[in-house]
Amino acid sequence: MTAIPADSAPSASRPNGTALHSPVIDWFDAHARDLPWRRPEAGPWGVMVSEFMLQQTPVNRVLPVYEQWLARWPSPAHLAAEPPGEAVRAWGRLGYPRRALRLHGAAVAIRERHGGQVPTEHAELLALPGVGEYTAAAVASFAYGQRHAVMDTNVRRVFARAVGGREFPPDATTAAERKLARALLPDDDPTAARWAAATMELGALVCTARTPDCVRCPITAQCAWRAAGSPAHDGPPRRGQTYAGTDRQVRGKLLAVLREAVTPVPQAALDKVWDEPVQRARALDGLIADGLVEPLDGGLYRLPLT
DNA sequence: TAGGCGTGGGT
DNA sequence: TACCCAAGCCT
Structure with a gap:
């Protein structure tokens, strides 16, 4: 008979969450992509730039623009010293060019209010233009190793499946999702930050929207959606985006x-x-x-x- | 809060 | 070929 650690017992506040931590983080240690903004030399500014660029834009398209951007503007002060139009030009074809304007505005605000250093506090980050709930949590977690519930489309999908037993999360983030994400968060800062990156990566590489690769999933045995027979999404079809002619x-x-x-x-x-x-x-x-x-x-x- | 806001690759 | 969808934010 093996002893069961007390903290592995399921509870209302943490629905068997700790059972997911090790397999997901171990999988991340073995399979995480080597992305430039994950390297130590990226620093908080590199993390922030990557988060702006990755809002609604795939990694592969961001990579070359990110490299050029950081080479030209290695700090917020460098970007803030240039006209906003230069940021829009350098943004290239990443899409949603208002993000370039907001990133420039964030750089100016960082120079004015934070002595040129990317702020460390979630509330300070949230006050910057173009920084919402997700980006503030992501920068605080990835750049500064803090404990935050980082909820992007990947994490929401992973949780919807693994815990909720559904194929997709709701259109808009719900209070229940936030509560679940907080409950699943590991207790200590470094593990929580690792968990945030790992759950995102799992959603991006394995638990994908279209064709999830459950065979390679580290928590397939614990997945509620799988256990339910992988039922298709029910309810109204998710809002599609039209583009041609708009x-x-x-x-x-x-x-x-x-x-x-x-x-x-x-x-x-x-x-x-x-x-x-x-x-x-x-x-x-x-x-x-x-x-x-x-x-x-x-x-x-x-x-x-x- | 629902809808506007770019672009391009995968299926 | 169309359609789906990608580390959201703002109003």
Whole structure:
């Protein structure tokens, strides 16, 4: 008869969570990708830059832009010293270019309010532009080794399956999900940080949305979804994103012209990217309102200098 | 709070 | 070919 450690007993506050820690963290130790922002030399700024770029954008597309970005702007002060338009240009085709503007704004705020150092406190991080609940927790955890429930789409899916017995989590993060994530968090800081990275990696590499690779999953034996026979998602289909013909597409085309231009661009050059004039004007106005484009006298446009 | 906000690779 | 979806944030 083997002795059972007291802390492995299931409880209401921690639904058998500790039983997941070791297999998931051990799997991570063996299979984690060697990503540049995970290396010690990345530092808090490298972690923060990667988190901005990885918001809704796959790792493979982020890698080259991340390297160029850190080489050019190795600290928040370096980025803050340049016009926001340079950040938008360097963002390239990562998508959602408002993130570039917000990252620049975060760098300025870090210079002004934090002496040029990426803040260590969750609340301070959360106050930076472009930093929400997830990114604040991620930076505090990955850069500073703190204990936070880091909940991204990967973690939510892993928990929905392993613990909830469902194929997918709800559209919007629920209080129950937050409570579960907190309950599953290991007690000490370094293990909690490891757990956060490990659960994310498991969702990204094994417990994927489309075709989960349960054969390679370290917790397949404990997975509630598996135990239930891997039932398909029930309820209304998840909200899809349309793109063709939307303002987003027009904005993308307009901004692509401005990113490539070295000098201010005349209206006529922008008019070529989209035939329908009303939508084209609306998209351009939106970009200006967002601060992504700066209108000049004489019908010229450029990426923002201020 | 639901919807707007880019882009491109995988299936 | 279409559609899905990818380390979210903001209003």
